[in-house]
Amino acid sequence: MTQQHSVIAPAQTPAKAQRSDRRGDWWRDAVIYQVYPRSFADSNGDGMGDLEGVRARLPYLRDLGIDAVWLSPFYASPQADAGYDVADYRAVDPMFGNLLDADALIRDAHGLGLRIIVDLVPNHSSDQHEWFKRALGEGPGSPLRERYHFRPGKGEHGELPPNDWESIFGGPAWTRVTEPDGSAGEWYLHLFAPEQPDFNWEHPAVGDEFRSILRFWLDIGVDGFRIDVAHGLVKAEGLPDLGSHDQLKLLGNDVMPFFDQDGVHDVYRQWRTVLDEYAGERIFVAEAWTPTVERTANYVRPDELHQAFNFQYLSTDWDAEELRTVVDRTLEAMRPVGAPATWVLSNHDVTRHATRFANPPGLGTQIRTAGDRELGLRRARAATLLMLALPGSAYVYQGEELGLPDVVDLPDEVRQDPAYFRGAGQDGFRDGCRVPIPWTRDGSSYGFGSAGSWLPQPDGWGELSIEAQTGTPGSTLELYRSALAARRTQPDLGAGDSVEWLRAPEGVLAFRRGEFVCVANTSGESVTTSAYGRLLLASGEVTEADGEAKLPADTTVWWTTTP
Known part of the structure; x- marks a missing residue:
């Protein structure tokens, strides 16, 4: 049948x-x-x-x-x-x-x-965090600057970043600040946007x-x-x-x-x-x-x-x-x-x-x-x-x-x-x-x-x-x-730390966890595998006959061996 x-x-x-x-x-x-x-x-x-x-x-x-x-x-x-x-x-x-x-x-x-x-x-914080705003306002030597990564720049006039780190978002990971007296001053580290200065976690x-x-x-x-x-x-x-x-x-x-x-x-x-x-x-x-x-x-x-x-x-x-x-x-x-x-x-x-x-x-x-x-x-x-x-x-x-x-x-x-x-x-x-x-x-x-x-x-x-x-x-x-409902009712879904891999055609993953079996066809073609019991759920149409199951391309099936 x-x-x-x-x-x-x-x-x-x-x-x-x-x-x-x-x-x-x-x-x-x-x-x-x-x-x-x-x-x-x-x-x-x-x-x-x-x-x-x-x-x-x-x-x-x-x-x-x-x-x-x-x-x-x-x-x-x-x-x-x-x-x-x-x-x-x-x-x-x-x-x-x-x-x-x-x-x-x-x-x-x-x-x-x-x-x-x-x-x-x-x-990191925002550059509008109170700590950072005070650090800028108080200038070089401010204790608040020690809570971030402020550094003098390289070059004759400190015009180069302190190191070569780049931001995750692109560009240098350093921005130079304008000091309270209007001069070009120290640089601060931001691994992301300039508006996100990195905290110095060495500071208690x-x-x-x-x-x-x-x-x-x-x-x-x-x-x-x-x-x-x-x-x-x-x-x-x-x-x-x-x-x-x-x-x-x-x-x-x-x-x-x-x-x-x-x-x-x-x-x-x-x-x-x-x-x-x-x-x-x-x-x-x-x-x-x-x-x-x-x-x-x-x-x-x-x-x-x-x-x-x-x-x-x-x-x-x-x-x-x-x-x-x-x-x-x-x-x-x-x-x-x-x-x-x-x-x-x-x-x-x-x-x-x-x-x-x-x-x-x-x-x-x-x-x-x-x-x-x-x-x-x-x-x-x-x-x-x-x-x-x-x-x-x-x-x-x-x-x-x-x-x-x-x-x-x-x-x-x-x-x-x-x-x-x-x-x-x-x-x-x-x-x-x-x-x-x-x-x-x-x-x-x-x-x-x-x-x-x-x-x-x-x-x-x-x-x-x-x-x-x-x-x-x-x-x-x-x-x-x-x-998600099945995860709550099937004792072999969810918790645990291992799977038992089963033999499967090329391009197919199959594993058992207690009385539960999952088969995933990642190939681009239909495959035939064993039918491992009562079908619980499938991501696509599955045909079963004589103890075998035909899985379309890119389809995953859940079975349980319990009645």
């Missing part, structure tokens, strides 16, 4: 019905949803998403089936880098609301069984301040922190020249004197003692770009952080052999330190995977062309089921559950990514993944708000909306809902 299966019908399991074995160490197999507040939901019609907008949409996130929400920065900021330039770490920027709004959001989330993780930006006041900031938000009730540029706080002694290098490796994929220095771990050991003072399984998550996954594992040793983003996995092409290699290396690296692996396909800094996989392999995470939309979506759906089947914790970026692509044709006049204005071969690609998401089929901003949106949404966005996909068999949204 031949049976044809498409995506399983929408799951009815409520998101808050969590498995009993997940009460402790909830983060080990959590699905954490990244909200980029300015692009999620606008409550007051000013075209900018805000905290009240997020709060109003929390029931949607609960019903989607996630465990926690990670909020990108909403602190007081001049917004030179979309809030990653913080002027006051204890205040909410008025564009997003106020502290009462943050408190209400956290309380409502907890009432719905969701946890809240907030972004923390410790590598910096550490004291951030431990205080941690307690401020923990007292309000947050469940953890995602640490921005977690690998960048400590710089090599003497700030030595970098010499010949590849600009594209500056994010941490090579050994650099300003990234992944061993001294950074002393900071996190101190932070861990603060976090452990609080009940409720609070966590730290590191954004740590390192040369290898083994170096990443250093950040999640038992007395440091809890999780670290797996950028090696995010950067892997849709290729069975490459994926298996990075999965094995990740699990092997995390096992000795007792930390869970994490898996992520998209975030606010990289091209959405529905577009990345629509283009030829080898282009990295900064894709600037639309590619084959149908191919990209098919692969993105398959990649999602593969990711959610792996042991550990998974991260979902807002809108990926809708299959959203990057918007690659934004007009130059609307772009806001600082990299666009800095040059060095970059063109502001991050704006494409930050376009506000669609909630409804119609309206001036497809339900994002009552007016327009801060970045223009493309025509046709409404057909990808939550309204259009809800209850629609085979939609990407219903695929995510079904997959």
Whole structure:
């Protein structure tokens, strides 16, 4: 008998019905949803998403089936880098609301069984931070300058930067200041935009301040922190020249004197003692770009952080052999330190995977062309089921559950990514993944708000909306809902630190975890494999007959051996 299966019908399991074995160490197999507040939901019609907008949409996130929400920065900021330039770490920027709004959001989330993780930006502040403004105003010799990296320049008149470091956003990593008397003076370090001066973590006041900031938000009730540029706080002694290098490796994929220095771990050991003072399984998550996954594992040793983003996995092409290699290396690296692996396909800094996989392999995470939309979506759906089947914790970026692509044709006049204005071969690609998401089929901003949106949404966005996909068999949204519901009911999904690889045709990944089996066809052709029991979920149509299953190209299937 031949049976044809498409995506399983929408799951009815409520998101808050969590498995009993997940009460402790909830983060080990959590699905954490990244909200980029300015692009999620606008409550007051000013075209900018805000905290009240997020709060109003929390029931949607609960019903989607996630465990926690990670909020990108909403602190007081001049917004030179979309809030990653913080002027006051204890205040909410008025564009997003106020502290009462943050408190209400956290309380409502907890009432719905969701946890809240907030972004923390410790590598640098805004140039409008009170410390930095005073450092400039007080001039050379000011004690406040010691809290940043101020240096005299090289050359006869100090007209050259102190070293050859370059900014991640392009151009020199140093800016020369005009002193209070009007003269050209010292230089300050900024690994990102000039409006983002780097803190000097060798100064004790910096550490004291951030431990205080941690307690401020923990007292309000947050469940953890995602640490921005977690690998960048400590710089090599003497700030030595970098010499010949590849600009594209500056994010941490090579050994650099300003990234992944061993001294950074002393900071996190101190932070861990603060976090452990609080009940409720609070966590730290590191954004740590390192040369290898083994170096990443250093950040999640038992007395440091809890999780670290797996950028090696995010950067892997849709290729069975490459994926298996990075999965094995990740699990092997995390096992000795007792930390869970994490898996992520998209975030606010990289091209959405529905577009990345629509283009030829080898282009990295900064894709600037639309590619084959149908191919990209098919692969993105398959990649999602593969990711959610792996042991550990998974991260979902807002809108990926809708299959959203990057918007690659934004007009130059609307772009806001600082990299666009800095040059060095970059063109502001991050704006494409930050376009506000669609909630409804119609309206001036497809339900994002009552007016327009801060970045223009493309025509046709409404057909990808939550309204259009809800209850629609085979939609990407219903695929995510079904997959996340299955993670809550299948004991062999989620937590753990190993997989049992099964024999499979070339271009196919197959593994078992207890009574659960996942098979992912990354090839461009249909393949026939064993049917491993009762089919739970598939990213595309699957035909079964006589104990075998035919998987179309770029399709992932979940089976269970239980009746």
